[in-house]
Amino acid sequence: MIQELHTQRLLLRKMTVSDSQKLFTIWSDPEVTKFMNISNFTSEHQAKEMIELLDELSQVNQAIRFSMIELKSNELVGTCGFNSIDLENDKAEIGYDIARAFWGMGFAPEGIRALIDYAFENLKLNRIEAKVEPENMNSIRVLQKLHFTFEGTLRQYEKSKGKYIDINMYSLLKTD
Numbered sequence: 395m396i397q398e399l400h401t402q403r404l405l406l407r408k409m410t411v412s413d414s415q416k417l418f419t420i421w422s423d424p425e426v427t428k429f430m431n432i433s434n435f436t437s438e439h440q441a442k443e444m445i446e447l448l449d450e451l452s453q454v455n456q457a458i459r460f461s462m463i464e465l466k467s468n469e470l471v472g473t474c475g476f477n478s479i480d481l482e483n484d485k486a487e488i489g490y491d492i493a494r495a496f497w498g499m500g501f502a503p504e505g506i507r508a509l510i511d512y513a514f515e516n517l518k519l520n521r522i523e524a525k526v527e528p529e530n531m532n533s534i535r536v537l538q539k540l541h542f543t544f545e546g547t548l549r550q551y552e553k554s555k556g557k558y559i560d561i562n563m564y565s566l567l568k569t570d
Contacts, residue, residue, distance in 0.1 A: 396458075396516065399460065399508040399509070399512055400508070401505065401507070402504070403464060403465055403501070403504060404462050404463065404465060404501065404505055404508070405465055406461070406463075406474065406505055406508055407460060407461055407463065408458065408459075408461075409445050409448060409449070409459045409460060409461045409473060411445050411446065413445065413461045413470060414438050414441040414442045414445060415438055417441045417444075417445065417470070418435055418438040418440070418441040419493070420472060420491060420492075421434065421435045421440070421441055421444070422434050422435045422436065423493070423494055425494050426491055426492070426493065426494060428530075429526070429527045429529070429533065430491060431552065431554050432444075445459075455479055455481065457475065457476055457477055457478055457479060458475050458479070459473055459475035459476075459489075460473060460474055460475050460505070460509075462474055462492075462501060462505045464501070469496075470493075471492060471496040471501050472490065472491050472492035472493055472496065472502070472505070473490065474488065474489065474490035474491075474502070474505040474506055474509060475488070475489060475490075476489075476509070477489040479517075483521075484519045484520040484521065485519055485520060485521040485522065486513055486517070486522055486523070487522075487523045487524065488509055488522055488524050489524075490505065490533075490536075497532065502533075502536045503539045506540060507540065509522075510522060510540065510566065514568045520567060520568050521565055521566070521568070522542075523564065523565050524537050524542060524564040525551075525562070525563060525564075526562045526564060527554075527559055527560070527561060527562070528547060528560055528561075528562050534562070534564075541566065542564040542565060542566045543564065543565055543566070543567075543570070544562060544563075545563040545564065545565055546562070546563055547560050547562050548561045
């Protein structure tokens with residue numbers, strides 16, 4: 395699995411434990427984690443544990459998460475990656491989060507575009523999925539910019555923060 399990708403403004407490099415302090419800052423913000431399947435973190439140790447878990451999944455090609463570094467400032471602006479990779483069915487699910495200070499600057503679509511290109515060209519995937527809570531309009535706009543297709547709402551699909559939630563399913567096919 396690739397360790398880094400480049401875009402015009404970003405370096406996407408595999409997340410490491412050395413990112414834990416900056417990722418704790420992002421993942422401790424309740425506005426950032428509002429639509430994530432985690433509660434906002436209360437200690438840097440939680441960020442380290444998350445990074446280690448994602449690293450274990452990447453070792454067996456089941457997931458990979460990248461830290462998004464803005465090239466100009468060398469700031470960690472967020473993360474993106476494949477939450478799950480299903481090579482048997484040539485598909486993956488993407489996920490992403492951006493620090494609130496960098497919302498609206500186009501970093502999410504730029505980073506995800508690099509993931510999409512890598513998935514279709516290098517991993518030879520056929521389908522990329524994104525699961526989004528219906529109220530997460532910022533994420534929905536990102537997917538619309540990238541020409542994902544809304545496939546429908548999965549009713550009470552997941553349990554998040556103690557309650558069942560609906561999830562909107564979006565997809566992008568290699569042929570799209």
